[in-house]
Amino acid sequence: MKEKALPVLAVLGIIVVIWYAAAVWMNATWVYDQAERAGTTVSFAEVVPQTMAQDRPLLPPPHQVAAELWKGVAGQAVTSKRSLVYHGFVTFRGTMMGFALGIVLGVALAVSIVRFRVMDMSVMPWAIISQTIPIVALAPMILTVANQLGIDSREVPKAVISAYLSFFPVLVSMVKGLRSPDQMQLDLLKTYNASEGETFWKLRLPASMPYFFASLKVAVAAALIGTIVGELPTGAIEGLGARMLIGSQFGEPLIMWAALFAAAILAGLLIVAVGIVERVARKRMGVPA
Amino acid sequence: MKDTLNKAAPVIEAKGLNLTFQTGDGPVHALKDVNLTVERGDFVSFIGPSGCGKTTFLRCVAALEHPTGGSLTVNGMSPDEARRKRAYGYVFQAAGLYPWRTIAGNIALPLEIMGFSKAEQAERIERVLELVELKGFGKKFPWQLSGGMQQRASIARALAFDADILLMDEPFGALDEIVRDRLNEEVLKLWAATGKTIGFVTHSIPEAVYLSTKIVVMSPRPGRITDVIESPLPKERPLDIRDSREFIEIAHRVREGLRAGHGDEV
Structure with a gap:
């Protein structure tokens, strides 16, 4: 554990140092401007402390972000509109819906692509093309369509946008996984006169599981990004995406950065959770620990 | 079911069997005019260099490949039918x-x-x-x-x-010789204990001679049978039978058959 933590901490330390240096450099402009307006001059030693505690810094230093994050997480009731726990939960809920939808869609498409040659030739190219369209451009359209269809809830278009990003890694991995059994394995089942259904349930599906779990980590991160993007143009007032947009529009960089870090922490937790599910599943499938 | 079968009826019978694969480089004659009869309880080894069709023949028996000419019956049925009746394990x-x-x-x-x-x-x-x-x-x-x-x-x-037929396609090819010797002994014991008919593909001459009651020597391009040797060795075979004069004579004949197959290839 110690050997693992050391390099990570070292990199983290370097990032923090660079961050502080950048904060001093970027925020100093404002301090010099203030001094010029007041007709005074400031020495560098006087500038540094002033770059650390501005209300609207160009680049908030780490401790300010940490403080804002702490305030957002622990400083209010979790039901408050200012609570990052509240906004984080909204984003988490959207992510889970998009993730689930993406898994169902990805697996269903993969199964039909492996089963039917027609699907392989017709659907696969479109699935690839779908990922070349910038989601930022597509998101407002999905919202408009949802509106046209009379769907009032913001959750639905958000989940759709999230699923749009997360189904793809699942699809690609599952196609590969379902096709992973070699000819000998297929021949063996043929000698048992196994039906296509039996081949699927007893060979193809279990053989695809390692591919499936590998894709989940990518898919859950994509689902989170999709949800946040879905929260940006909705005029949404809830969710980490909305929080970021508010911070940016109202010139409150601290709010924006705190939301950004909350999203990063959420992503980390989601990936750890998927990793735990994967480990449990692998253990049940007899993989050496 | 087993009792109703005529004891004298062959388990596997191939008559003028042909199989041609269509490949990008033109047709490949994998099996040409193969005639072979395997009786109940036989231990038949198929030996020959790669490309001689020994595995292809076994796959035909298992209905994993389909011959393009001639006839092939397994337990008196077509290979496909035999598979549905669970005639063999592979x-x-x-x-x-x-x-x-x-x-x-x-x-x-x-x-x-x-x-x-x-x-x-x-x-x-x-x-x-x-x-x-x-x-x-x-x-x-x-x-x-x-x-x-x-x-x-x-x-x-x-x-x-x-299944009363056991088809084995180079089952010990990837194992080292010590393990292989041991498994060969075990297969013989298994065969004696179960009375199954065994089809065994190998490219080891000692393995073929040690195990078989019948050795089918094959050669490539086109894949065909060059010799069928009925082994005079007793059913009881300790490992050191391989030093006996009979064993060496059979091995010699197998080697001759393989060489003859290569001779007209050039």
């Missing part, structure tokens, strides 16, 4: 055990597909594990077993559903 060169199933679970695979009850599955698994000397390993996963043990488990899988 052992491939690699054990091909499912890593996500235990050894017992792997042996249960054909039994599940063929619809045996849970109780009967358990009873059969116990029996075949004992037969291949893997008693007590049922709960292990394949990665916990050595290569030789994995191959024994795959033989157990082929034995589990009482």
Whole structure:
């Protein structure tokens, strides 16, 4: 554990140092401007402390972000509109819906692509093309369509946008996984006169599981990004995406950065959770620990 | 079912069997005019260089390939019918055990597909594990077993559903010679204990001579039979029979057959 933590901490330390240096450099402009307006001059030693505690810094230093994050997480009731726990939960809920939808869609498409040659030739190219369209451009359209269809809830278009990003890694991995059994394995089942259904349930599906779990980590991160993007143009007032947009529009960089870090922490937790599910599943499938 | 079969009827009978694969480089004659009769209880080895069609012939018997000419019957039926009647168990060169199933679970695979009850599955698994000397390993996963043990488990899988023919395609080709000797002895014991008809593909001359009652020597381009040797060796065969004069004579004849097949190839 110690050997693992050391390099990570070292990199983290370097990032923090660079961050502080950048904060001093970027925020100093404002301090010099203030001094010029007041007709005074400031020495560098006087500038540094002033770059650390501005209300609207160009680049908030780490401790300010940490403080804002702490305030957002622990400083209010979790039901408050200012609570990052509240906004984080909204984003988490959207992510889970998009993730689930993406898994169902990805697996269903993969199964039909492996089963039917027609699907392989017709659907696969479109699935690839779908990922070349910038989601930022597509998101407002999905919202408009949802509106046209009379769907009032913001959750639905958000989940759709999230699923749009997360189904793809699942699809690609599952196609590969379902096709992973070699000819000998297929021949063996043929000698048992196994039906296509039996081949699927007893060979193809279990053989695809390692591919499936590998894709989940990518898919859950994509689902989170999709949800946040879905929260940006909705005029949404809830969710980490909305929080970021508010911070940016109202010139409150601290709010924006705190939301950004909350999203990063959420992503980390989601990936750890998927990793735990994967480990449990692998253990049940007899993989050496 | 078994008793109603005429004892004298051949288990496998090929007459003028031909198989041509259409490839990008033109047709490949994998089997040409193959005539062979295998009687009940025979241990038949197929030996020859790669490309001689020994594996292809076995795959035809298993209905994994379909001949383009001639006739082939298995237990008096077409190979496809014989497969539906579970006439044979097939052992491939690699054990091909499912890593996500235990050894017992792997042996249960054909039994599940063929619809045996849970109780009967358990009873059969116990029996075949004992037969291949893997008693007590049922709960292990394949990665916990050595290569030789994995191959024994795959033989157990082929034995589990009482097919009276066992087809083995270079089953010990990937194993070292010491393990191989031991498994050869075990296969002979298994054969004596179960009375199955065995078709065995190999490219080891000692292996073929040691195991077989009948050795089919084949040669490539086109794949054909050059010699069929009925072994005079007794059914009881200790490993040191390989130093006997008879053994060496048969091995010599196999080698001659292989050389003759190569001679007219150039």
